[in-house]
Amino acid sequence: MRPRYVARLEEHVYVEESRRGILPDVAILRTKQPTGATATLNTPYDPPQVLHVEEELHTEVYVQILDREQGLRLVTVIEVLSPTNKELNTKGRELYLRKQGEILKSDVHLVEIDLLRGGEYTLAPPRAKVLERFGDRWHYLISISRADDPHNFWLYPLTVRDRLPTIPIPLAIGDGFASLELQSIVNQCYEDGAYEATLDYREPPPPPPFAEEDLAWIDMLLQAHGLR
Template identity: 45%
Template sequence: MPSPFPGMDPYLEQHSLWPDVHQSLITYSRDALQAHLRPRYHARIGERLYVIPPQRPIYPDVTVTRRQPVSTPPKTSHRSVLTADRPVMIVAPADPVREPFIEILDLTQGGRVVTVIEVLSPANKTPGDTHDIYRRKQEEVLASDVHLVEIDLLRQGVHTVAVPALYLTPYQPWHSIVCVSRATNREQFEVYMCTMRQRLPRIAIPLQAPDPDVVLDLQAVFERCYEYGAYDDLIDYRAHPEIKLSPEDAAWVDEHLRQQGLRP
């Protein structure tokens, strides 16, 4: 069945589902763009690989100490033999994290990257190493002659897209945001905002001048993700979503799902 929500489904933010949703959004966005880009341009999926070492405590079952044998006469110094305190063993294995994104290449210029499209993940929006790595990559693109498109469908996490949060305050409330930064004017941002009560936007994806933008229908991509992912098999809409909703949104979700016949 299709998603019961007109736009972004808040139930898809649960940690067990989002990695699959994220990968599908990247893949189907690439597919949706490809036919409109050829023959000059080509959309491909790139991948960032970085290592975030998790810390896992392991408590040893046996403490090994070395004492002087009993048969050995005590030394005249009468110093006591010390036993080391029991340590906590920390194992920090190299844990590679792979993060996909879309690049649009200009084939007439040797495959030069003209546009980068990012779909943000919870890791990008959670303060820490992964967030810092994403922001550094964001800064690199903004300092280049490459267009940047950031798609953030997640309610949770800190503000991460390029447009400063201060300038978005007058447009509250919104739950999903898309930010387009054109290389030709970094001081201007094209921003699409919507709540879960609205369809996801159709986004203008910039290319090389004087070529016109191509349009990515994010709602159509999302619906394809939901259908092919069969997420309704994995979601219990009778329960509350994993993410926290405001009282107003929770009441709307409850009434909406009742109207859809998904709650008693």
């Protein structure tokens, strides 16, 4: 893409009330009001009623494609969905959908990559239309919304058996596309994170459950690689 285009990693941070009790960061205390009008240090106080609320700090990373010839104008946003983006009644989902709506109304392209099987449907193309066209046998979905063609979504419905595709990343209108090799990126992340040494492939896959034929394929693949 260079020298005309630059890609920047950006992040948005928000606090979400924890449902899993991982990071106990905040305690809210509700106390009785003192009867006097003055306050002094290190004196006895009436015992409070303690309400403990756990919160998690979430950081989500996305990629911006900027056009240097147009003063670093934002051209494309690439989003990789997180679990909180797909969980009902969460700050992460609320913020994501708001941002998604703003981008779809603008002259910025939107690339959404959902490699999570669980959670609520969240991508921009209407779910009913996706199911009508492709059925419900896909596990993952990638959507590309072009600002110059907003009524046509470019989609990649994928199953666990599919190799991740090389997808087009739209640049400035009339300037074509860049290519993003998703499988190579995931392979590199897997290697850098040493997941082969930390994941127990003898355990069943996490929910939601796979179909029996997919489970059989997964088992055969893991056995072929000596992981089961």
